[in-house]
Amino acid sequence: MDQPDQFSDWAEKYRPKTFKEIIGNKKALHELRLWADEWAAKMPEKRAVILYGPAGVGKTTSAHALAREMGWEMIELNAGDQRTAEVIDKVAGSASRMKTLFSHEKKESDDKGSSKRLIVLDEADNLHGTYDKGGSKAISDVIAKTTHPIILIANDVYGITQTIRSQCLEISFSSIQSRSIVPALKRACDTEGIACGEDALLKLAENAGGDLRSAMNDLQACASGKSELKAEDIVISGRDVKETIFKALVKVFKGKNRREALDAVGTLDETPEDLIMWIDENLPLQFPDEKKGPVFEKVNPDISNGYAVLSRADLYLGRVRLRQNYRLWRYANFMMTVGPMSVRSGEYSGFIKYSSPSGWKRMGQAKSMRAMRDNIAVKMSVRHKDSMRVSRNELIPYYMRLMENEEYAVNLSGESDFDLDELIYLLQAKSATKTVQNIYDKSRVIAAKHHSAEPEFFKEKRPRKEKEKEDKSQMTIEEIAAAAEKKKQQEAEKQKAEADEKAKKEKADRTEKSEPPKNQKSLFDF
Numbered sequence: 001m002d003q004p005d006q007f008s009d010w011a012e013k014y015r016p017k018t019f020k021e022i023i024g025n026k027k028a029l030h031e032l033r034l035w036a037d038e039w040a041a042k043m044p045e046k047r048a049v050i051l052y053g054p055a056g057v058g059k060t061t062s063a064h065a066l067a068r069e070m071g072w073e074m075i076e077l078n079a080g081d082q083r084t085a086e087v088i089d090k091v092a093g094s095a096s097r098m099k100t101l102f103s104h105e106k107k108e109s110d111d112k113g114s115s116k117r118l119i120v121l122d123e124a125d126n127l128h129g130t131y132d133k134g135g136s137k138a139i140s141d142v143i144a145k146t147t148h149p150i151i152l153i154a155n156d157v158y159g160i161t162q163t164i165r166s167q168c169l170e171i172s173f174s175s176i177q178s179r180s181i182v183p184a185l186k187r188a189c190d191t192e193g194i195a196c197g198e199d200a201l202l203k204l205a206e207n208a209g210g211d212l213r214s215a216m217n218d219l220q221a222c223a224s225g226k227s228e229l230k231a232e233d234i235v236i237s238g239r240d241v242k243e244t245i246f247k248a249l250v251k252v253f254k255g256k257n258r259r260e261a262l263d264a265v266g267t268l269d270e271t272p273e274d275l276i277m278w279i280d281e282n283l284p285l286q287f288p289d290e291k292k293g294p295v296f297e298k299v300n301p302d303i304s305n306g307y308a309v310l311s312r313a314d315l316y317l318g319r320v321r322l323r324q325n326y327r328l329w330r331y332a333n334f335m336m337t338v339g340p341m342s343v344r345s346g347e348y349s350g351f352i353k354y355s356s357p358s359g360w361k362r363m364g365q366a367k368s369m370r371a372m373r374d375n376i377a378v379k380m381s382v383r384h385k386d387s388m389r390v391s392r393n394e395l396i397p398y399y400m401r402l403m404e405n406e407e408y409a410v411n412l413s414g415e416s417d418f419d420l421d422e423l424i425y426l427l428q429a430k431s432a433t434k435t436v437q438n439i440y441d442k443s444r445v446i447a448a449k450h451h452s453a454e455p456e457f458f459k460e461k462r463p464r465k466e467k468e469k470e471d472k473s474q475m476t477i478e479e480i481a482a483a484a485e486k487k488k489q490q491e492a493e494k495q496k497a498e499a500d501e502k503a504k505k506e507k508a509d510r511t512e513k514s515e516p517p518k519n520q521k522s523l524f525d526f
């Protein structure tokens, strides 16, 4: 039984120990267990698995629980460890070949799996940094030779090279529904002796956007030192989002370079609809109405001018909504990003504590909408092998447009296995109307027989550039470096050949000028 302890990390303290305790993702757990059972019986076809999906949904927890349930020892290599080719080969490689080294000691139990070592590589989608140089190749080599099970953990499966992916079984984890998060939070509150209402826990769960670790962290932050937790005690905000958006807002409001501001905004995972809310909320904070000193006595014209450009941006957004013409998003983005900077009459220094849109705080609704959108994006990115960013910003609007046609709505929903809430979102309905329910019911039939196949439609529409990108991503770092080196050499050889040719020609010209032609005996022969 867990004991109350105000100093420990609750997310760690309440980490499930067994598969049974893990919330959600039952299909993923089932697949993982089947793979492990295969290891216990014989060498499986795929010696490694990739557990991928959003943060805080139980990927690492599942790997730990699996090791415990299978009686496997676990060796973990985290992103904090230097994962150079040498290190991986030393740690994971030696672990994976251990059995071969001591094969003379082989017992019956070895084949049953009890003496197996589970090698877990965290953040496997992040193997390209300086630290991990050569890591991808080393992992691929280790997987090819291993006699022990290997689990790679990643948020973005497309961040892993194609070579490794082809060696692994891929298991997808998805965000956890808010209502499923609530009991886990309740259990923690009960153990810690904190009285709490369902509404408070639901608020926490919804704000976490399907990330149970984040919900647990927020619970600990809000409940620490309290014996009772009420909904009004919950003051939270999306931490991860905030950090990046704050940096972008500084560039929008205080920057001097339009390109920089546009680039900063371009790297955000925000749609223009969300971004305008951030800018709108913080414009009066950045350009305050009254300012001590001679510059602004009463009304700061930067505010009205700022809102004027935002209203132009909003017009574009309105047109997008109306006509579903998402190309106009780029103009809206430009207006809201470059606009405030352009109309600003002076420079603003000093720290401003930017805040998240008050509409979100009031209702917490947009946040859960964002979680919903992210769930949909995960499904789309898995299906179309695109990044979350492309799914969120391009595929979702594309689907919304296609799904205006009922037949497409049924097919796409069935093929993508959207649940009713996701369907409501994509159909832009307010609730499960009769039409929505009807589409959903029909889509279930398709979902039952059609699961993973990618519709031909999308295969055809896939831009060429992306295919090229995919091919490149199939190369290892060494292959890319070798190709670059080869190209450099070819260039150098070409330049040398050209220079030699030029020199030869010049020499010939000089000779021609200074020497008479062979059949010209003297000047007088002319």
Ligand SMILES: Nc1ncnc2c1ncn2[C@@H]1O[C@H](COP(=O)(O)OP(=O)(O)OP(=O)(O)O)[C@@H](O)[C@H]1O
Binding pocket: 010, 011, 012, 013, 014, 015, 016, 021, 022, 023, 024, 053, 054, 055, 056, 057, 058, 059, 060, 061, 062, 153, 154, 155, 176, 184, 212, 213, 214, 216
């Ligand atoms: N499905 C779940 N059921 C119960 N608790 C969970 C679940 N998912 C996450 N948690 C809680 O969140 C913590 C972090 O989970 P975990 O490390 O498994 O996340 P993850 O999916 O591996 O995330 P990341 O991608 O950030 O590594 C756990 O210690 C546990 O408290």
